[in-house]
Amino acid sequence: MERVSWKIQAGMWVLAIGGITTVVLQHPLRTVDAAAATQKASNSSWTTYGGSNDDAQYSALKQINRTNAKELQQVWFYPAGNNGFRYGSNPLVIDGVMFVYGKNNAVVALDATTGKEIWVYDTHDPRLISHRGMTYWESKDHSDRRILFSMNNRLHALDARTGKDIESFGDHGAVDLRLGLGRDPSTIRQIQSNTPGRVFENLYITGSATGEEYDSPPGDLRAFNVVSGKLVWQFHTVPHPGEMGYDTWPKGAYKYAGGTNNWGEFSIDEKRGIVYFPLGSPTYDFYGADRIGANLFSDCLLALDARTGKYIWHFQTTHHDLWDYDLETGPKLMTIEHDGKMVDVVVQAGKNGFVYVFDRTNGKPIWPIEERPVPKSDVPGEESWPTQPFPTHIPPFARQKFTPDMVNPYIADPKEREAIKKEVEEARQEGIFTPPSLATTMETPGNNGGGNWGSGAIDPTTNTFYVVSKDAPSLLHLEAKPPKRQIAGSPETQGYAVYLQNCQTCHGDHRQGQPPAIPSLEGVIEKAGADRVRNAVHNGLAPMPAFPDLDTADIDHLIAYLKAPDKANLSPEVKARLLAPPVPTTKLGPGGRRYWTGYGYMNSSEGLAAISPPWSSLTAYDMNKGDMKWRIPLGEVSELVAKGIRNTGSYWPRGGAVITAGGLIVVGTRSDAKLHIYDKDTGRQISEIQMPGGPEGIPTVYEVNGREYIALSARLSSDKVVGDQPKSMENPTGPVAQTQGYYAYALPESSRAKK
Template sequence: MRVSLWHVSVSLVLMAGVVAGVSIHRTSVVVRASSAERSAPYTTWHNYLGGADSAQYSALKQIDRSNVSELQQVWFYPAGNNGFRYGSNPIVVDNMMFVIGKDNNVVALDATTGAEIWVHDNQKPRNISHRGVTYWESRDRSDRRLLFSTDNMLREIDARTGKTIESFGNKGAVDLREGLGRVPSTIRQIQSGTPGRVFENLLILGSATGEEYESPPGDLRAFDILTGKQVWAFHTVPHPGEMGYETWPPDAWKYIGGTNTWGEITVDERRGIAYFPLGSPTYDFYGADRIGANLFSDCLLALDARTGRYLWHFQTTHHDLWDYDLESSPKLMTITRDGKKMDVVTQAGKNGFVYVFDRVSGKPVFPIEERAVPQSDVPGEKSWATQPFPTVVPPFARQKFSADEVDPYIADPKEREKIKAIVLASRNEGIYTPPSLGTTMETPGNNGGANWGTGAIDPTNGTFYIQSKEAPSLLKLEARPPRRQMTGTPEAQGHIVYLQNCQSCHTESRAGQPPAIPSLIDIVGRSGADRVRTAVHDGLPPMPAFPDLMDEDITNLIAYLKDPSKGEVPGDILARMMAPAPSNKPKLGPGGQRYWTGYGYMNSTEGLPAIGPPWSTITAYDMNKGTIKWQIPLGEISALAAKGIHGTGSYWPRGGPVVTAGGLIFAGTKSDNKLHIYDKDSGKQIWEIELPAGPEGIPAVYEVGGREYVAISARPNVEAPVENRQPRSSSGADSAPKQTQGYYVFALPEVKTKAK
């Protein structure tokens, strides 16, 4: 066994104030003790994922195995069909629930009735940290604040009134584009859809930088909650003299982006340690301009939460060419090994692996070894020779897609054979097969495995639960044609922009690849030109921003999408515009010619995965032993279930589970519009609740006045497999269906509550 060479344990020689990757602005620390800290552990839901430790666990047990079938919906709050995207996680303090509501406003609700208490008008921002907000309160609770981001601005409001706190930053806002070593006006996207973490008087933030060349860097930062001043920053692409600088080309920090925590941060409040799951550097699938191991990309990184001082890291993928971000929150667990209690941090990845480390030293608890992996044949690329493989803890996802695993439920036999031929013809050497100029099979795919919100724990017995997607990707690197002066109608010019930038994912017919990549047919009519412009300009995960597109390009693209019939381009002009750059005139960048690929999601024409089921699972690990206790399909496809086909799992659930002391797991799936309830010990489904919309996000479990509630967000299911979609009318995104996007809240009948 060889421990990964890029694992670095706690350094005892780091000098305060002279720390790799850290700049510190010292301010006074206001020690805070929230009402959550004064409550019994795991009995509140004051924070995203339940608490700073991201446990996704509730010690409440009024709702249990014996009575969960009696749950009833007690209220619904409509958030409008243009509110949060891809799921949210409400937080609850006392009797107030804080959510993202209609028009991306932050709203306070009565947690027992859903009645509005106040609405903070965000002036219809293009983008908001839609997965939730962050709460802070002073020790005496006289000062209570909410923090969230809109349009790259960190904002703060009074939690009791919803009014802007003018003393924070510049009249209530801090520009997150500043202080990153780039010209702020060139940064199109930096805020994350995921809220940060509060520790004492600090808000610790990650970012969503986009996935393209020239994306901004993913520096980790902490801001003073009272003033908005930046307190510390950690450079995830090291600057000269900082640890890890030698793992990049010289001055890579000036042009490399990404390497960011767009997912979930976890804090060990007792020790003052913050854990960051970091993602891949840009560009995701080609790294000739970033030769090297590329620290701190794809690392679980531990920092001193107060100062940003480096403690330890482990890199799970060296020189990432697969977009194998870490984003599911690190889980703080106490397990028993060799008869002794051990505090550990557990991390799941997109690659299907689970890693377990000593929480303080970063030493792997179970062996991890470096193994040789297939190498790249792409010009200019130099893939890493080995990757770290856990040798004891088994993977939770498939890591190779063979031709005999093609989805047997694809209705057309000819289509099945076509997909089988594609699989057989691709470069397909299992996990870490690098992208090539031919078709390459990536398994798990870049949107498979563990994603945001997908982990939960049972702190009473050392069980780790991970929700996973099975979604292989078919990659093919190509040189993008250079920008040339275009002529013709706006629609024709927009057609060329579409072919150069959008077709690889949304397909030539604009039909998309649901559920991950939506159809663009009548997208302007359904969503409006402004929303389309924002999505292209800022990105809309998993779609990256397109920083190289000019405003005129986007305007022409919208014209084409609005009326494709006017977008015909003469063949000679199309051939000239789509021709690659001459080989003797490379694109900008140290690596020479740049290459791109679509994300390569593999679906049938019916909108079902190319790979056979299960398409999503929940896996329960006994982390005391590093073994799997059970694995089950998560949900199903309604159209298939109607034909008697069960056990398929849902397709592309977004969000994750919550575990409770009542013996339950709550998890929502949008392909069947159901909230599923499983036995946490066996994985057996106990009950399910069908909703009018597709549940997404992470449930919140809370108690008010002795009554336990379960809340989950949901939105219209327009990205499900074809037979399972909810239609929209042509008159706009908010026309049909009506009032189904929002927050659904359940509890036991009041008589049962009193009896308990």
């Protein structure tokens, strides 16, 4: 076992972990007087994704509190239509105006007190958009106010007052984000992040979503001038020759390696001018023979100078990631009492269930982090890293092991339960860093588990850190991908061949999917439309990667099959030939031997989790001590509640919570379609509101004319939508009122007047 070793060398902190020496530079403190005022204002309004640039997900408002939260009523609803946000949105509110995505991904300004439209910007294209939110900027004299958002890999700027394009920004109102990455722009299917960027002074700072496949583009971090759209700085997350970390990759890897991107939240210490990026895994996620080495800056919490993009410090939480252990949850900036002193820290939650805490200025861990030996990969060509970092003080917030006695007891079919127990027993499982294998390996809490986007929130008045998490074990099984094999036959038959070779691993033999993460494709063309399916295959749709090797004819055939699967006709012999693995090449590296695996989500045929509940939890930590205060199941599953089965946790939440000065935790869960309100000190549920749609994303808490509101987005399940109207059990052929959109809640006027 190797412990983290720190020393001062040449005026710099130097960290030695498992043979890697990480240089951590000291950074001079810089104070911006206006920053404190901006941060204070943002904690009582909602001008930025997550509420503030420190990503606290905290509101200083307290009109709605423990004593009256049960009186909350819906005050307005704005419908977003079937083609609105996909995974939840966090609305902005500035001077009584709310900015949201509406039907067909239109950008919409609403009266925040009534939900009535002020203006609508028609995007003319309901495809790729930064659906989790937008970014607001205004000049010092307030004369120039802008809304920035990404669509189809371009960063757009609108006049916040009128909704008109700002033609002077970039090229006639937009900046092509595919440019300047060292790759042919025409080969980049997706680069924009679904999470909005942040504004610091006159800079728009952004990460990216690169896709999960081989040959994905790199996740460079960039800052653009918010007025002109010109690039100001760029940080290579896959280092170029001469840059720090270049020697942790094969020579020339920057030309082909991808990922290492920030696709979730990030935060900014405005007083110091430091931006903190949690970075994701390199691609391909589960096999790294073409990227031998530790792979900086993948899976790092990375601190940069917000004005220049210059490196300050980093800490890598997973070396040579083979598990898709992205850091996604926004880093939370806190000031805690530690060893008798007040220390400014940054707190990071991981997919693996760990909490990491560092000194904000230099990256030194507040509590020890040990490098421990981990299992070795047995996959040809792979060189897994021999050690990984383990926090030693703060207990994990998610389960990190799945044993046979933990199989979900609520799976109805006993034979299915026994089959899952056998899978668990036979899988290789030697801790959270068990490398994927040509056999089956277990990953817990899973590549879609632990802390995800929007998961963290803080209470700066009590130094409490809250995490919304999920336990979602995965079974990984690497195998060589069959080469592209075409056959003769009808479009439906050719489409079935495309499906078998590209879609079956995740969506199943009969298109049943693995809800809630991987949807069923039964009737998907009728429900979603051919254009949306085509876009998802072409550009990817998280967690599904893009499929760059499928041409237009392939996708046309796939759509024909999905529209009429009964018309496909393949003999067992042809099907076996299509799925026959290739003979692996002996060449390693780019263009050489490659292996794939599905994400391996473990669900029952009923769509329930394979592991026992709770499937999602809300955990509170006292960060002065690094102790867990409490942990509760977060939400429930409506179908199980109807059977008298409670406290299972939601399956699965997407998004996170907001903490308020009124003593509340406000969070929505989709599987029971409820807005939950808990006591922030004890975790006791104070109230819950049944919603018509399933809430997702991060709530927005704001005040207009002395009245406090809570707003959040909700969407439909895919099996409840036909075209652009939800089905009605009472009138299945006729349209009914929309339930997907934005809901706003407040205290009744009469109740508020009494306070």
